[in-house]
Amino acid sequence: MPAPLSVKNLSVHYHLQDEPALSSVDYEATPGHLTAIIGPNGAGKSTFLKAVMGLIPYTGEVKVFGKQLKDQKQKIAYMPQRSSVDWDFPISALDVAAMGLYGKIGFMRRVTKQHKTEALSYLDQVGMADYADRQIGQLSGGQQQRVFLARTLAQNADLYFMDEPLAGVDITTEKIIISILEKLKKDGKTILVVHHDLQSVGNFFDDALLLNRIKIVEGPTKQVLTPDNLAKAYKTPVLTDVA
Amino acid sequence: MWHDLLQTLSFQSGYNTTLVLTSTIVLGMACGVIGSFIYLRKRAMLSDTVSHATLPGVALGFMAAVMFDLNDGRHLPTLLAGAALTALLGGLCVQWIKTNTRLNEDVAIGSVLSVFYGGGIVLLSVIQRMQAGSKAGLETFLLGQVSGLTQNESWTIMIAAVIVIIAAVILFKELTLICFDSLYARSTGQPLLKLDVTLLALMIIVVCIGLKTVGLVLIVALLIIPAVTARFWTNNIAFLVVLASIFGALSCYIGAALSATLPNLPTGGMIVLSAASFFTLSFIFAPNRGLLSSLIGARHA
Numbered sequence: 001m002p003a004p005l006s007v008k009n010l011s012v013h014y015h016l017q018d019e020p021a022l023s024s025v026d027y028e029a030t031p032g033h034l035t036a037i038i039g040p041n042g043a044g045k046s047t048f049l050k051a052v053m054g055l056i057p058y059t060g061e062v063k064v065f066g067k068q069l070k071d072q073k074q075k076i077a078y079m080p081q082r083s084s085v086d087w088d089f090p091i092s093a094l095d096v097a098a099m100g101l102y103g104k105i106g107f108m109r110r111v112t113k114q115h116k117t118e119a120l121s122y123l124d125q126v127g128m129a130d131y132a133d134r135q136i137g138q139l140s141g142g143q144q145q146r147v148f149l150a151r152t153l154a155q156n157a158d159l160y161f162m163d164e165p166l167a168g169v170d171i172t173t174e175k176i177i178i179s180i181l182e183k184l185k186k187d188g189k190t191i192l193v194v195h196h197d198l199q200s201v202g203n204f205f206d207d208a209l210l211l212n213r214i215k216i217v218e219g220p221t222k223q224v225l226t227p228d229n230l231a232k233a234y235k236t237p238v239l240t241d242v243a
Numbered sequence: 244m245w246h247d248l249l250q251t252l253s254f255q256s257g258y259n260t261t262l263v264l265t266s267t268i269v270l271g272m273a274c275g276v277i278g279s280f281i282y283l284r285k286r287a288m289l290s291d292t293v294s295h296a297t298l299p300g301v302a303l304g305f306m307a308a309v310m311f312d313l314n315d316g317r318h319l320p321t322l323l324a325g326a327a328l329t330a331l332l333g334g335l336c337v338q339w340i341k342t343n344t345r346l347n348e349d350v351a352i353g354s355v356l357s358v359f360y361g362g363g364i365v366l367l368s369v370i371q372r373m374q375a376g377s378k379a380g381l382e383t384f385l386l387g388q389v390s391g392l393t394q395n396e397s398w399t400i401m402i403a404a405v406i407v408i409i410a411a412v413i414l415f416k417e418l419t420l421i422c423f424d425s426l427y428a429r430s431t432g433q434p435l436l437k438l439d440v441t442l443l444a445l446m447i448i449v450v451c452i453g454l455k456t457v458g459l460v461l462i463v464a465l466l467i468i469p470a471v472t473a474r475f476w477t478n479n480i481a482f483l484v485v486l487a488s489i490f491g492a493l494s495c496y497i498g499a500a501l502s503a504t505l506p507n508l509p510t511g512g513m514i515v516l517s518a519a520s521f522f523t524l525s526f527i528f529a530p531n532r533g534l535l536s537s538l539i540g541a542r543h544a
Binding site: 015016050053054055070073074076077078080082085086089091092095098099101102103105107108109110111137155161169222 | 283285300341343344395404413414416417419421422423424426427429430431432433474478479483
């Protein structure tokens with residue numbers, strides 16, 4: 001079976017910027033693994049996710065389950081950073097979750113009662129069913145993050161890309177998100193998560209991909225998080241007890 | 244005077260006035276509907292650029308119509324085709340400057356808007372010196388004048404506005420998605436570029452059919468104010484679109500009726516002032532998001 005995600009010689013050069021954001025990254029995701037993408041600010045972690053999903057221009061080769069991404073859109077699901085949208089938008093938590101079903105519903109077709117019921121079940125999985133009718137701006141940061149997760153789950157994909165799902169969330173939300181990630185893993189899904197907190201990487205993740213504009217190293221978390229590797233990525237030695 | 248106004252407002256001023264008034268109301272509905280998506284996609288200033296960029300197109304359309312001997316130059320389809328063409332060009336210029344230079348969108352919008360408008364003004368003065376063509380009335384494209392509308396023009400406006408509304412209703416789910424989260428929309432395989440171009444095209448259509456009644460300087464107000472007014476009353480986008488179309492329709496109804504009855508009142512300005520009064524009332528009195536409500540809420544907190 002081909003790898004869920006295989007990346008060869010991936011480079012991203014943002015328009016009008018002097019330095020490339022990412023250079024010649026090779027990477028292959030292990031099926032059924034939960035992988036953390038780590039690195040300092042500006043290392044190109046979000047850029048990596050956006051590039052492999054074809055959301056920004058890149059050079060190199062990206063294959064999803066052995067095929068071009070454009071033929072595999074229904075197999076991937078993306079959870080963007082929470083800060084990427086305007087939460088004052090006039091929409092309810094339920095309607096946001098239902099967006100995850102749009103691919104299934106089809107272009108220009110109506111969202112039916114059944115779809116709403118299905119969307120509600122995904123809100124329920126993240127403990128947000130009671131807030132289904134709330135306007136999203138009235139939710140806390142952690143609750144908003146869970147609504148985003150419900151939308152991602154609704155896509156029922158095989159390969160998940162999540163950008164900082166655990167950033168700035170409360171303990172309840174963190175527990176719920178971690179348990180969902182573990183459940184997805186148990187179902188054989190492959191998950192790539194941009195993660196900022198080096199301390200917790202070892203607790204949750206099987207593998208890690210350490211980036212800083214180039215790939216520093218990838219592999220099982222324990223082997224990636226060595227003082228040597230971290231010093232290379234962060235330039236200065238990082239004090240950490242996980243290695 | 245009051246008698247005349249009441250007659251107009253109750254659609255009893257004869258077939259012609261009723262038709263003009265109805266077409267203006269339907270235009271207001273279309274503006275409210277498309278304006279909701281423009282507001283939520285944060286493209287308000289782009290719509291202002293697009294509307295100002297219609298002026299050189301109107302002037303060029305006039306020249307073309309004179310050249311081909313169409314109705315002394317005042318051939319509405321030709322004028323509107325010209326308007327749509329330069330409007331599209333203006334919109335594309337903003338996009339090009341934004342993606343290919345280090346300039347920000349607001350700089351792109353400011354310069355494109357003024358350059359196109361300036362070009363249009365120059366072309367208009369060239370037209371004034373032309374021998375051929377009947378140029379009276381071209382200046383109403385700036386601020387709008389409802390009384391000059393013919394029956395044919397009214398029907399054109401109405402049909403185009405209805406088509407725009409139907410298109411927006413059919414694409415409601417997709418437009419909502421790209422307004423809320425365009426990056427995510429693309430990740431799921433939605434044709435973001437095509438949807439954005441469709442929204443731009445619908446915007447250009449309402450701008451063009453609004454030229455004669457509201458005028459190109461003020462049409463942006465009719466796109467944005469009803470949508471922003473509706474936002475005070477609801478947290479639900481479907482309801483927002485409906486409310487915005489009602490506010491747009493009411494603004495056009497009141498503004499056009501006043502301008503048709505009272506002497507020398509420009510239609511565009513009256514429509515915008517009507518829209519602004521709905522906005523002001525909503526801004527003060529709306530529950531939850533209104534000024535009074537937040538003052539009271541702050542005292543109780």
